[in-house]
Amino acid sequence: MKPPTVPAPDRDLVVNETFGPTFQGEGPSTGRYAHFIRLFGCHLSCTWCDTPHTHDPTRYDLTAEQRILSIDDILSWLAAAPVDLLVITGGEPMLQPRVLERLLLAIRDRSLATDIEIEIETSGTIPPTDLLTAAATRFNVSPKLAHSGLRRHQRIRPAVLRHLAGTGKAVWKFVVQEIDDLDEVQELTEAYDLHPVWIMPEGTDSSTVLTRMRLLAEPVLSRRWHLSPRLHTLLWENDRGR
Template sequence: MTAPRPVPVARSTSDGAFSLIVAECFGIVTPTFQGEGPSCGHPALFIRLSRCNLTCTRCDTKYTWDWSQYDPATESSRRSVTDLVAWAASSPVELVVITGGEPLIQQRKLVPLVQGLLAAGKRIEFETNGTIAPEPALLVDGVRFNVSPKLASFGVEEAKSIVPAALEVFAASGQAAFKFVASTVADLDRTAELASAYGLAPVWVMPEGTTAEAITATARILAEAVAARHWHFTTRLHVLAFGEARGR
């Protein structure tokens, strides 16, 4: 597998200092909702940023980083912070999910985006793999982090995907929930080790799968063990409702 590498992308704005590399934005023309974690089922808008610092084999958004399969010039463009705030403000939906890829790669340019969205009356959730600590300017009221540390079973070396210093910052912030993708009860045992080692709470478990059938089957394998640990359990509601369609 080819690792992510910096590539040029076509600029669609003239204010490069305040623009972000974006894969897609959705939730206005075709409404949708947050499909995972603490806000599962809430109406939501999505800003999906391009690029990632991991190369997980089970990733379902490889079009944000795997240039052996996708063309970055086709799959991403630069959009200004002003444009993104205006896009979100045009909708009455309150929740804006900033996801990826790994959004915190671009976090310095995310500060003005977050400020603009909050000023427009939005609340914000970041979906992050937990390898990059957030800057203090992002740890403000109205912002939450859904931190999803990737286990070895997700197809990545934990030496790269588990960054203790970053996890400790998220845990201390009081603004994070920790969402682990699991396939087996052994994954839950590993989740418990990490939660104990770094003070990760609350813990959410999400069954791995990209189809309704796979998610349901995995949920049935994990449910009893998750309940016994008194953790939260989340499905992937968007997959159950819309299948593998992009932009939902």
């Protein structure tokens, strides 16, 4: 039997998938031409997680779901296509901070890549390193609400939220199911001074997403927040690699 591949520390990323071009489907860059790196692994277990294949061994063969890619592999992939916006998502990208630092610095070092915007999507439970903060364009932070099924101390880390807010690079994207969930968002945004705020409906099919967007639209407007679709879901349902 072939032994499992072991990633080299600080040189290899454990990746679930790379894909693009596609559209960024969520948050402030919705609709933008984008490429994605979906990193493997998450320390949380939201009941409605839309990417369980990155970390849930009860439903997926995780050995088949992970790929070891070197920084050079990823730089070659990026060089093969014009990349304006690179979205690093997961899973939880902050679980691989050192190699992610090296990747971002390598991208920034390439003379043709200085203008690539890099968004890192995170649950806001692990702080970014200083190097990641310097190299990233934006953190799309998605603190989880009670309906995630997580206990509060698992999903809300006050020091991490304050740290991310202090970077000046964080936008806050809350996954919402019901109008009443907005009160919980309000409590968090006021407690930790989180802004700007995007509200995004939970759902992995276009019908659910659209129904919830329509339900949430007026209440979100009345709180002067932003509303995010899940554009990839509206266009392609729950297809992988979109």
